């Protein structure tokens with residue numbers, strides 16, 4: 001990661017934390033950009049309850065003294081701040097580089113607002129240069145792999161990696177994804193495929209750091 005990328009990630013994170021208010025339940029994303037936001041929430045002494053999207057983020061937040069709640073114990077999640085591996089101006093996201101996308105998607109679905117923070121290298125015209133992460137139940141791995149190949153993907157198992165839910169991740173290269181919503185619908189129909197990294201219609205806003213500027217994308 002370059003110093004410029006780091007600077008952009010942190011700037012986006014700080015801007016997003018301006019949206020957080022005391023008393024809110026806040027989804028805590030996963031990855032280096034989300035970690036800037038988690039640290040900033042603690043730094044500002046905001047009195048929130050965090051719902052972490054991974055064990056990794058839970059550990060970080062707890063170490064910083066942020067109170068956490070089980071997702072099943074909260075009525076609502078006011079907003080979530082999370083990163084992405086790629087996004088388009090239509091707010092289609094490709095996520096899952098860190099392997100936390102199942103929990104990230106569940107938290108996003110439950111959030112009133114899903115705020116994505118990113119450096120300028122994440123903005124693309126079309127998703128797919130980054131391999132699409134697919135979380136699969138180990139029992140169904142071969143079956144799902146074959147289905148993905150039938151859809152035109154070149155598959156690679158993320159070796160030695162197990163998700164927080166005890167599943168495996170296949171990184172699938174579909175080339176550039178011209179119709180993300182259609183591909184997402186196909187993937188949703190595969191038995192044993194627990195989640196994929198396409199987030200369609202979930203992001204409320206992307207806050208992107210670009211040099212010393214902040215650029216916002218909204219629906």
Ligand code: 5RP
Nearest residue numbers: 031032033083096097098100
């Ligand atoms: C984890 C993710 C992350 O948000 C994504 O990988 C971005 O990571 P980073 O902020 O480190 O660039 O989807 O599952």
